[in-house]
Amino acid sequence: MPLQNKKAVKPLPEILRPATLDEVVGQEHLIGPEGPLRRTLDHGELFSFVLWGPPGSGKTTIARVLARASGAHLFELSAVEAGKDDVRRVVVSAQEHPQTPTILLLDEIHRFNRAQQDYLLPYVESGTLILIGATTENPSFGIIAPLLSRLRVFVTHPLEEQDLCELLRRAQKALGAQISEDTASWLIAHAQGDARVMLTTLDAAARLYGTVDVATLTRVAQERPVLYDKTQDQHYDTISAFIKSMRAGNADAAVYYLARMVEAAEDPLYIARRMVIFASEDIGLAQPTALVVANAVFEACRNIGYPECAINLAHGAAYLARAKKDRSAYDALRSAQADVRRYGALPIPLKLRNPVATLMRKLGYGKGYAKYDASGLLPQKLHARRYFPTAPTSAPPSSPQASSAQRNNPLPDENQGFNPVKGGSN
Incomplete structure (x- = not known):
């Protein structure tokens, strides 16, 4: 439908930018009546914090509204462009006006390097500056620990449909347009x-077109890439969801998370490698052909590449999800590693040692060895140890039918992890 106001002076997001918390849509858990940021403003007790969430969820808007409503001196910097000298000027201003709090709103705070963040630390700690950071990346990785320990972290979420509908209603009013439901x-x-x-x-x-409908929007928007950062949380969260879906036997969920990675152009060999690990760790002896299938998927990805190898990945993911599960090989290895760490290199039984010299034979090396005698092969201290159950089981490890190796052999602390070479799935 034609618009009455085609040429706004400001971009639409700026026209609609809220001036008060009541005008902000979404993030009720933070700015609703009982939200911590709402109560902070009501009580006049502003403190340093960081807002962490996806793009367009209102981080900068909320920070600006809070800062301006507090009556403090407000300085806004983007860590993409600012440096230590810019922060120094803010610090000097804060020191010259100690009677009024000074707030530094630092957008994309994770883009500051360690030295720049170190410079902020004493001024945040002393209260010279109230620091409000905004970031799309996990603060645990993007903010140094000493600074992060002095900041409260609040998480913003993608806006819900009803929040976007409210914004759209305001936008129609600002543009003088009526937009169809489609x-x-x-x-x-x-x-x-x-x-x-x-x-x-x-x-x-x-x-550009003076009309807003699906046709004009499609021309403007083209295709939006999937939100996915190959070095940050989306990368790890999505592969984790993919692995856990296969482990639970849910092929639909596994293929969905696979599709998200494929659409984001995740390295197919990375996905296939995780499937090879999964085939031995989670399926193992219950269905040994799973490893053959996973390796075949890996080879297909290496030889074919995108886009066709996505079909091979989907084929393999569905197979692995539907396969019977048995973690006894993985559990046995963890238990054996725990014994190696606990007891060190225990003496190997003499009958298993290779008698390559006369002296060795005199010392008993190889004596009593019989090819098909399975007794007495473990070190004496572990002679009764059993890492595997008597037969493979497809029951999940948490069930009453779980691997006897897991029940009978206490494992090392989970925090130690499984690390032959950073092994184990998510």
Whole structure:
């Protein structure tokens, strides 16, 4: 439908940017009546914190509203462009006006390097600065531990459909437009919880075409890439969900998470390697051909590549998800490793030692060895140890039918992990 106001002076997200907490949509767990940030403002007790969440979830908006409502001196910096000198100027201003709190709003705080974050530390600790950071990346990885320990971390979530609908209602009023239900549904689906994406796409269609409908939005938006960072949480969370779905026997969920990785152009060999590990760790003796299938998928990915190898990945994922499960080989290895760590290199029974010299034979090396006698092969201290059950079981480890190796042999502390070469699935 044609618009009455085609040429707004400001971008639509700026026109609609909230001035008060009551105007902010979403994040009720933080800014609702009982939310910690709402109560912080009501009680006038602002402190240093970081907002962590996906793009377009309102991190910077919430931080600005809180800072301005507090009456403090507000300085805004982007860690992408700012450096130590910029922070120093803020510190000097704060020291010159100690009677009024100074807030430093630092967007993309994870982009500051260690030296820059170290510089902030004493001023945050002393209260010279109230630091409000915003980040799309896990603060545990992007913020140094001494600084992070002095910040409270609040998580923002992608906006819900009703939140985006409310923003869309405000946008229609600002643009003087009426948007059809189909167009609204398209915009909300395209946004994937990101208010900025929705508003900028709508704004671009209005400015370029004077009409907002699915056709003009599609021309403007093209195809939006899946939110996925190959070095951060989305990468690890998605592969973890993929592995856990196969472990639970849910082929539908496994293929869904596989599709997310494929759409984000995740390295197919990375996915296939995890499937090879899974075949031995989680399926093992219950269905030994799983390892053959997983290796075949790996070879297919190496030889074919995208896009066709995605079919091989889906084939393998469905097979592994539906296969019987048995972790006895994995559990046995962990138990044996625990014994090696606990007792060190225990003496190997003499009958198993190789008598390559006369002296060795005189000392009893190889004496009593019989090819098919399975007794007395473990070191004496572990002579009664059993790492495997008498037969493979397809029962999950937590069930009453779980591996006897797991029941009878206490494992090392989980925090030690399984680390022949950083092994074990998520």
